[in-house]
Amino acid sequence: MSEKDFESLEKILETYVPEAERREVRRVLFGKELKKLDLPQSAIDAAVEQDFDLKGYVFESSPEQLRLPRTVRVGLIQNKIVLPTDAPVLEQIIALHKRVGEMVEVAAMCGVNIVCFQEAWTMPFAFCTREREPWTEFAESAEDGLTTRFCIQLAKKYNMVVVSPILERDEIHGGTLWNTAVVVSNNGNVLGKSRKNHIPRVGDFNESTYYMEGNTGHPVFQTHVNGAEIIFNPSATVGLLSEPMWPIEARNAAIANHCFTCAINRVGTEYFKNEFTSGDGKKAHNDFGHFYGSSYVAAPDGSRSPGLSRTRDGLLVAEMDLNLNRQVADKWNFKMTGRYEMYAEELKKAVQHDFKPNIVKE
Numbered sequence: 001m002s003e004k005d006f007e008s009l010e011k012i013l014e015t016y017v018p019e020a021e022r023r024e025v026r027r028v029l030f031g032k033e034l035k036k037l038d039l040p041q042s043a044i045d046a047a048v049e050q051d052f053d054l055k056g057y058v059f060e061s062s063p064e065q066l067r068l069p070r071t072v073r074v075g076l077i078q079n080k081i082v083l084p085t086d087a088p089v090l091e092q093i094i095a096l097h098k099r100v101g102e103m104v105e106v107a108a109m110c111g112v113n114i115v116c117f118q119e120a121w122t123m124p125f126a127f128c129t130r131e132r133e134p135w136t137e138f139a140e141s142a143e144d145g146l147t148t149r150f151c152i153q154l155a156k157k158y159n160m161v162v163v164s165p166i167l168e169r170d171e172i173h174g175g176t177l178w179n180t181a182v183v184v185s186n187n188g189n190v191l192g193k194s195r196k197n198h199i200p201r202v203g204d205f206n207e208s209t210y211y212m213e214g215n216t217g218h219p220v221f222q223t224h225v226n227g228a229e230i231i232f233n234p235s236a237t238v239g240l241l242s243e244p245m246w247p248i249e250a251r252n253a254a255i256a257n258h259c260f261t262c263a264i265n266r267v268g269t270e271y272f273k274n275e276f277t278s279g280d281g282k283k284a285h286n287d288f289g290h291f292y293g294s295s296y297v298a299a300p301d302g303s304r305s306p307g308l309s310r311t312r313d314g315l316l317v318a319e320m321d322l323n324l325n326r327q328v329a330d331k332w333n334f335k336m337t338g339r340y341e342m343y344a345e346e347l348k349k350a351v352q353h354d355f356k357p358n359i360v361k362e
């Protein structure tokens with residue numbers, strides 16, 4: 001079986017691990033067993049008709065005496081590009097709006113409060129090519145571009161917060177490009193934006209050819225349903241590079257920060273007309289590799305949902321009680337026991353050009 005063909009790790013476990021052992025295998029791999037979320041039949045039917053994977057899970061917490069549960073439903077959407085990469089730019093954008101818009105409608109049927117799309121969702125992940133045209137034409141204003149206006153409509157129509165990661169063109173600053181997640185509130189206001197901070201320089205991820213390290217810092221968006229308690233990580237990454245890291249990355253972040261994390265990956269293989277090299281002595285090629293989807297949600301107690309498909313479009317709905325964040329923080333105390341003053345002091349020294357590492361030798 002090729003890495004492009006298998007549907008998901010979970011499916012393999014279900015098919016080949018005997019029922020008696022499966023529960024224990026799942027406990028070790030995924031943490032505490034999550035209840036399946038009861039999804040409306042209309043949503044299930046729509047997902048079948050529109051050919052995408054639909055899954056729903058519930059992260060429960062313990063009842064508290066002084067706080068009511070703070071329940072939020074998030075929706076993670078992963079999707080293939082709709083048109084070939086050499087179709088006209090506007091047609092590609094509009095086809096993606098249509099596809100993702102239909103999936104958001106299903107998310108609304110499932111009662112989703114916040115939806116997040118994959119990284120650079122309005123375009124192919126063309127940064128592998130190093131070509132400027134036509135890819136830079138996909139860049140739009142974060143405040144009033146075509147895609148933000150589309151997301152505003154979705155947010156208002158479904159009373160849903162929309163996290164929309166786009167290639168941003170910043171006209172005020174000389175047309176600079178950024179990789180930006182735009183956050184639209186459920187009222188349809190652009191609440192703000194967060195520009196990608198760490199631009200990878202690995203494999204065919206030639207993103208630094210296109211946009212700069214973000215300058216928005218680490219804003220937290222207080223929506224009608226949450227403060228800094230859910231981190232959305234819209235991604236695009238391929239099997240041969242990162243798949244063994246994927247299942248632990250978001251879980252690590254959730255555990256270390258006592259919060260929920262949502263890891264969203266692109267899906268499918270994208271082909272480009274002009275071949276490109278990877279600078280590794282191997283032959284030039286026309287595709288980036290397989291984006292393996294597998295989007296999932298992780299909780300502060302280290303539990304995680306099963307992933308969406310590796311090969312199909314999908315919507316993952318996760319219901320979470322945000323009270324779990326403080327419950328886990330009070331148990332493990334990572335934030336309380338962190339030595340932030342010490343780290344700050346050491347970091348201040350470590351970034352100096354004449355820093356001498358504290359290495360003790362015999």
Ligand SMILES: NC(=O)NCCC(=O)O
Nearest residue numbers: 119200205235236237242
């Ligand atoms: N989209 C993106 O920056 N990918 C880099 C590779 C990875 O994070 O696995």
